[in-house]
Amino acid sequence: MKLKTLFYLLFFTSILSFGQEYSVFGNVVDEQSLPVPFANIILTAQQDSTIVKGTSTDDNGFFKFNALDKGAYKFKVSYIGYKDVLKVLTVDRNIDLGTITLMEEAQNLDEVSIVYKKPTFKKEADRLVFNIQNTALAEGNMLQVLKSTPGVLVINNNITVKNSTPTVYINDRKVNLSASDLTQLLESSPANAIKSVEVITNPSAKYDASSGVVLNIVMSKNLVTGYRGNVFANYQQGTFPIYNVGTGHFFKSGKVNFYANYSYTDSKENRDDAEDINYFDDNQNIDQFWQSRTNRNKWKETHNLIMNFDYNLSSNNTLSLASNLLFLPYYKYKKYNNTNVYDASNALDFYFDSNNLERDEKHNLAFDIDFEHRFSKGTLSLNSHFTDYDYRQNQDVISNYFQEDGSFIETTAFNTHNDQHTKIFAGKADYNLPVNDSSTFETGLKTSHVETNSNTSRHDIINGQKVLDPNNTDGFDYKEDVYAAYVNYSKDWEKWNVILGLRTEQTKINSTSILNNQTNRQDYLEWFPTASLSYKPAEKFSLYTNYKRSIERPDYQSLNPFRFYYNDSNVFVGNPNLKPTITNHIVLGTSLFDYFTFEAYYTHSKNYISVLPRQDNTNDILLFTPLNVDKTVEYGFDFIANFNITKDWSISFEAWVFNREDQTVFDSSLVNQDQWTDVNVLQNDFTFLKDRSLNIDFTIYYVGKNLQGFRTVEDRWLSSLSISKSIMKKRAVISLSAEDLFNAQDFNYATRYLNQFSTIRTSLDDRFIKLGFRYNFGNTNLKTNAETKSTEERKRLKEKIN
Numbered sequence: 001m002k003l004k005t006l007f008y009l010l011f012f013t014s015i016l017s018f019g020q021e022y023s024v025f026g027n028v029v030d031e032q033s034l035p036v037p038f039a040n041i042i043l044t045a046q047q048d049s050t051i052v053k054g055t056s057t058d059d060n061g062f063f064k065f066n067a068l069d070k071g072a073y074k075f076k077v078s079y080i081g082y083k084d085v086l087k088v089l090t091v092d093r094n095i096d097l098g099t100i101t102l103m104e105e106a107q108n109l110d111e112v113s114i115v116y117k118k119p120t121f122k123k124e125a126d127r128l129v130f131n132i133q134n135t136a137l138a139e140g141n142m143l144q145v146l147k148s149t150p151g152v153l154v155i156n157n158n159i160t161v162k163n164s165t166p167t168v169y170i171n172d173r174k175v176n177l178s179a180s181d182l183t184q185l186l187e188s189s190p191a192n193a194i195k196s197v198e199v200i201t202n203p204s205a206k207y208d209a210s211s212g213v214v215l216n217i218v219m220s221k222n223l224v225t226g227y228r229g230n231v232f233a234n235y236q237q238g239t240f241p242i243y244n245v246g247t248g249h250f251f252k253s254g255k256v257n258f259y260a261n262y263s264y265t266d267s268k269e270n271r272d273d274a275e276d277i278n279y280f281d282d283n284q285n286i287d288q289f290w291q292s293r294t295n296r297n298k299w300k301e302t303h304n305l306i307m308n309f310d311y312n313l314s315s316n317n318t319l320s321l322a323s324n325l326l327f328l329p330y331y332k333y334k335k336y337n338n339t340n341v342y343d344a345s346n347a348l349d350f351y352f353d354s355n356n357l358e359r360d361e362k363h364n365l366a367f368d369i370d371f372e373h374r375f376s377k378g379t380l381s382l383n384s385h386f387t388d389y390d391y392r393q394n395q396d397v398i399s400n401y402f403q404e405d406g407s408f409i410e411t412t413a414f415n416t417h418n419d420q421h422t423k424i425f426a427g428k429a430d431y432n433l434p435v436n437d438s439s440t441f442e443t444g445l446k447t448s449h450v451e452t453n454s455n456t457s458r459h460d461i462i463n464g465q466k467v468l469d470p471n472n473t474d475g476f477d478y479k480e481d482v483y484a485a486y487v488n489y490s491k492d493w494e495k496w497n498v499i500l501g502l503r504t505e506q507t508k509i510n511s512t513s514i515l516n517n518q519t520n521r522q523d524y525l526e527w528f529p530t531a532s533l534s535y536k537p538a539e540k541f542s543l544y545t546n547y548k549r550s551i552e553r554p555d556y557q558s559l560n561p562f563r564f565y566y567n568d569s570n571v572f573v574g575n576p577n578l579k580p581t582i583t584n585h586i587v588l589g590t591s592l593f594d595y596f597t598f599e600a601y602y603t604h605s606k607n608y609i610s611v612l613p614r615q616d617n618t619n620d621i622l623l624f625t626p627l628n629v630d631k632t633v634e635y636g637f638d639f640i641a642n643f644n645i646t647k648d649w650s651i652s653f654e655a656w657v658f659n660r661e662d663q664t665v666f667d668s669s670l671v672n673q674d675q676w677t678d679v680n681v682l683q684n685d686f687t688f689l690k691d692r693s694l695n696i697d698f699t700i701y702y703v704g705k706n707l708q709g710f711r712t713v714e715d716r717w718l719s720s721l722s723i724s725k726s727i728m729k730k731r732a733v734i735s736l737s738a739e740d741l742f743n744a745q746d747f748n749y750a751t752r753y754l755n756q757f758s759t760i761r762t763s764l765d766d767r768f769i770k771l772g773f774r775y776n777f778g779n780t781n782l783k784t785n786a787e788t789k790s791t792e793e794r795k796r797l798k799e800k801i802n
Contacts (some may be wrong), residue, residue, distance in 0.1 A: 024089065025064035026055050026097030028077055036102055037063030046072040046088060051255070056226055077102065123591035125497060125534035125544035126202035128640075132194055141774075142194065142217060143186040144722060148683060148697065149197045150597075150640045150652045152215065159183075159215070161199060162601070163634065163658070166213040171370075173322075184302060187234070187244070189261065194219060201587065202532055202546035204500025206284040206430065206442055206487040207715040209528040212583060227251045228778040238768030239270035240297075257310040264303055270765040271296040278757040279617045288620060289346065290569070292339040301330040320370040328362035345532070350409065354399040354567035362391045378433040387424035398461075399568050412568060414459035414469070421554060422452040442488040452478040475514035476560050476576075482507050488530075499532040505551070505634055511576055513561050520576045526551060541594045548585050554578040554609055558626040572624045579607040579628050595643040601636060608632040608662070610709025615756050622758065629709060630664040641801045648688065654681040660707045671753045675707035693726035711751050717744035732775045740767035 024043075026035045036732060039057045043065060044050060052073065070092050082102040089095060112687045122129045130149045138167075147154045152161055159166060159182070168182060200214035207214060229249040246263030273294040280484040281287040305325040312318050312784050336357040343349045359635040364387070371382045395416045400407040428446035454476040459466035486503035509522040528551065534544035560574040582605070589599035607628040616622045637656025644650045662673035680702045688694040701718040722737035739745075745766050748760040 013323075018599075021067045022091050022094050022467065023064060023066050024068060024075075024095045024097065025062070026100055028061045028063065028100045028102060030081075030082070030102055031104060032118070033101075034666060036079055036082075037061060039063075039102070040076075041065075042076045043068075043089075044074045044076070044739060046074050060270050074764070076455065101334060122594060123542070123544075123589070124599045125532040125542075126204070126499060126546055127200040127343040127442055128597070129196050129198050129632045131196045140187075141187050142189045142191050143183060143695070145191045145194055145197060145217075146186065147720070148216070148685065149215075150642050150654060151199050151201075151638075152197075153679075153681065153701065161201070161213045161215070162656075163660075164213050166199075166215045167207075167211045169214055169216040171575050172216060179381075185306075186229065188246075196405070202440075202530065202548050202585075203498055204490075204532075205488045205528065205530050206444065207548075208446075208484070209505050209526070209551045210502055210553060212552070212585065226778065228776070230774055232774040232778045234770060234772040236768050236770040238765045239671045240268035240270075240765070242267040255312045255712070257308070259306075259308040261306045262304070265300070267302075269298045269299075269301050271298075272763040274761040276759050277615065277622060278495040279425065279615060279620050280755045280757075281617070284755060286344055288349065289342040290339055290345070290620070291342070292337055294335060294337045295332070295582065296335045298334075299330070299332040300328065303327040303329070316374045318370075320368070320372075320374045322368040322370070323479055324364075324366040326362075326364040328360065331360040331362070333358040333360070337570075339569070348404040350401060350403055352399050352401040352568075353469065354397060356395065356397045356444075356566060358393060358395045360391065360393045362389075364389050379390075381430045381432075383426075383428050385424070385426040387422070389420075389422040389424075391418075391420045392753075395565075396593070397565060403657070414458055414565070415461065415466065416456065416458045416472075416565065418454070418456045418562065418564070420454045420560070422450065422555070425449045438493070439489070439491040442486075442532060444486055446482075446484040448480075448482045450478070450480040450556075452476075452483075452556045452560075454478075454560050454562065456564075458565075471515075472563055472565075473515070473662075474562055476511065476562065477514075478511040478559060486513070497532075497534045497536075499530070500529040503528040503530075507553075507580075511559065513576060518576070520559075542591045544590070545586075545588045546692065549585075550583050550585070552581040552583070554580065554626065558611070565685065569620060569761050570622050570624070575626050578609060580628060581608050581628075595641060599638045602639070603632075603634045605632040606630070606636075608709070612709055612711070613751050613756075613758055613760075615758065616757055628664070629662050632662050633661070634658055634660045648686060650685045652681070654679070656680075656766060662710055664710075669754055671710065673707060673710055673753065675705065675710075677706040678702075678704040691726075693730065694751050697722045697723045708749070710753060711749045714748040714750075716747045717742055719744075731777065732773065735774075737767070737771040737772075738769045742798070743767060761781065 003790040012077040012666075014433065028039045028041075030036050035057070037057055037060070040054070040063070041056060041063050042054050045052055053065055053068070054317075055063055055065060063405075068091050073089045073091060075087040075089050075097075077100055079102055082104055085100055085102065087097075114743075123133070128151055132145055132148075143154070146152050146159060151217065152159065152166075154160075193666075195218045198214070198216040198218060200216060203211045205212045210695065222386070229247065231247045232245065234244040236244075242268045244263060248261040249259070251258045273292075273296070275290075275292040275294065276288050276589045277290040277292070279288045279290065303326070305323075307321075307323050307325075308317060309321045311320075328719070335354075337354040337356070338351070339353070340351045341349045347534075366385070366387045369384045373380045393416075395418075396413075397415075398411065400411050403409060426448040427445070429445060431442065432442035433441045456472070456474055458469040458472040460469050461467075482505055484503060484505040486501060488499070488501040491497070504525065504527050506525045507522065509520070511520045512518070528549045530546075530548045532544070532546040534542055536542040554575075558574055559576050559578055561576045562574055564572040566572070584604045585601065586603075587599055587601045589597060591597050607630070609626055610629055611624055611626045614625055614714065615621075616623055636656065638654070638656045640652070640654045642650075642652045656679040657676070659674060659676050661672070663670070663672045665671070683697065683699040686696040686698075688696070697720075699720050702715070704715045706713050719741040720739050721741060722735065724733055724735040726733050746761065746763045748759060748761045751757070
């Protein structure tokens with residue numbers, strides 16, 4: 001046995017000697033002979049400067065390259081605030097470079113230090129690029145970066161750009177979650193790997209036709225290998241506390257990139273609504289006045305896991321696997337309502353109270369497989385996507401009715417059970433070909449298949465027994481297939497740039513309601529041209545114009561014809577006959593000195609989808625129903641300025657004025673409403689201390705009176721203050737933030753047309769303070785491959801209206 005062991009040892013030693021590989025190692029210190037951790041070390045081939053390997057020093061300043069082939073290399077050590085060290089190495093043996101001393105580069109500190117660089121923005125014809133790499137914003141999280149991006153508004157966890165909800169991308173991969181889930185994801189993701197944010201107001205034909213506006217978060221790349229991780233925790237105190245904890249890990253080797261991020265949120269939220277409804281008789285006189293006050297409490301426990309795995313099969317081929325897993329195992333929603341009903345003379349007629357207790361479960365699982373092949377000229381990208389979405393809702397409602405003198409009338413009670421299960425399959429292929437140094441051609445195909453199966457059952461509670469209500473028990477099956485193709489061409493001249501694209505999408509829909517055997521079939525082909533033209537006569541001055549035609553398909557919940565009862569008098573009713581919204585958007589703008597942007601725009605939408613409160617004056621019921629508005633026209637002017645007041649203070653200012661007009665036919669009558677609105681945003685970013693480790697952001701919004709689908713929303717002020725401090729040699733960040741400093745964020749909206757006359761005042765749980773902590777370990781200079789992927793079809797997975 002000993003001889004056999006010795007034989008194998010000698011055998012493998014002789015095999016390894018045929019392909020001898022060598023090591024290079026050493027230590028990096030500063031001028032005080034203290035170790036320099038996380039300095040970047042790069043080896044490139046001497047002949048053509050191609051990168052061979054990268055690494056970084058450990059906590060003791062040590063580094064080592066293994067498995068190097070014999071040959072000549074260029075060796076480079078770099079670290080922020082120090083001069084680069086350059087060497088030429090001839091590797092024909094193991095080399096100990098000993099101690100390498102970095103010299104401080106004080107005279108150039110303002111140029112190389114993370115903390116001295118200020119965010120910049122550049123306006124191009126189809127997008128605004130906000131660069132934040134190596135700035136103080138990189139010390140926060142992704143949501144803070146979006147809040148600081150010019151032209152982007154984050155209000156009540158809703159991200160908007162020019163009155164529209166953008167599609168969020170990370171490295172050109174879609175992140176289509178609900179508003180609250182997306183906010184949670186962005187808030188749990190550190191910003192230190194972000195290079196820039198692109199606000200793409202005129203997406204090319206490469207993007208889905210429903211992508212009217214795109215927010216693309218561009219992550220920086222790094223060839224350094226190693227491991228990086230972080231842990232974080234946030235505590236938020238509003239009406240109730242909210243807890244959020246999580247951890248992220250990234251590993252990079254020569255062929256493998258792996259990223260995983262897990263977060264857990266335990267929350268309780270409060271909301272109060274004050275609702276006044278005027279019900280009319282047949283002669284259009286007020287018959288009854290209903291005054292309702294509703295308190296809502298929502299408890300949630302959410303688990304979110306994101307994983308990305310990239311494997312370099314060869315220098316030209318990369319295989320990627322990605323998943324985004326969201327679990328909602330615990331959800332409780334309690335609504336308490338008290339309603340007083342007055343007669344035409346304003347005397348109390350009767351009153352009632354309602355208790356609605358809802359318990360839900362949800363999972364939303366998304367998986368992607370990507371393959372990329374890089375030709376000598378051009379790139380082919382393939383993607384396959386699958387989503388499994390399951391939502392289960394159980395609801396118990398009980399109402400007690402009383403005479404005006406307090407005497408009891410009756411009790412009504414019912415139980416509902418609702419399920420929605422959706423599967424999405426999608427695949428696409430994109431080919432990018434640089435025609436020459438100044439022009440690029442792109443083309444691609446996409447197909448998607450969606451299946452949604454829903455069912456609802458209602459049982460009335462009569463004498464303590466459940467009795468099935470057949471009129472509110474139903475099933476709904478929905479199938480959708482979309483086939484798309486596009487071509488895109490861009491060309492640069494010395495002063496001119498043009499981007500032309502055309503996308504076509506064939507849509508086939510088949511839906512069936514089991515209760516009434518109603519079938520809805522749609523089959524339509526639409527064309528979506530895009531065009532962008534820019535002219536730059538001087539370095540600091542440019543003119544541009546662009547045009548885009550886009551589509552917004554209704555979400556699956558809105559198509560579902562079920563009736564969801566909040567209580568006996570408030571009901572949400574889906575609409576399986578909804579049509580998609582088609583929008584044409586034109587912009588004319590100019591950019592000056594890389595600081596100022598001025599735009600004029602015009603938007604025309606057909607069949608705009610809006611959830612409207614509709615009064616059933618016969619049965620005294622308020623129906624919330626998604627409807628198509630025949631025509632919506634919006635035009636306005638937008639001015640954005642972004643510049644530095646001092647080296648420690650930068651500001652971003654936006655002034656936006658627009659007019660919106662909604663026009664449609666209700667009950668054989670034409671209804672037309674329009675409203676001028678102004679929006680102003682002032683954001684201040686401050687950096688303090690010698691090492692620029694203390695950062696403060698103060699932002700204030702004014703949103704004027706505006707129109708949203710025949711609902712007039714009154715003006716309001718929004719404000720936020722955030723403070724962050726890097727500690728523990730910048731391995732950790734503590735943060736403190738506050739929202740709604742002036743208690744002016746609550747809003748009123750009113751619906752007044754024909755026989756509709758209702759007003760609602762909503763008080764959301766959006767006034768709070770938040771304390772956060774994040775600790776980074778491992779090689780903090782590594783940039784992750786974090787990409788949360790999804791498809792346009794996932795964007796339409798919306799929960800019910802609350």
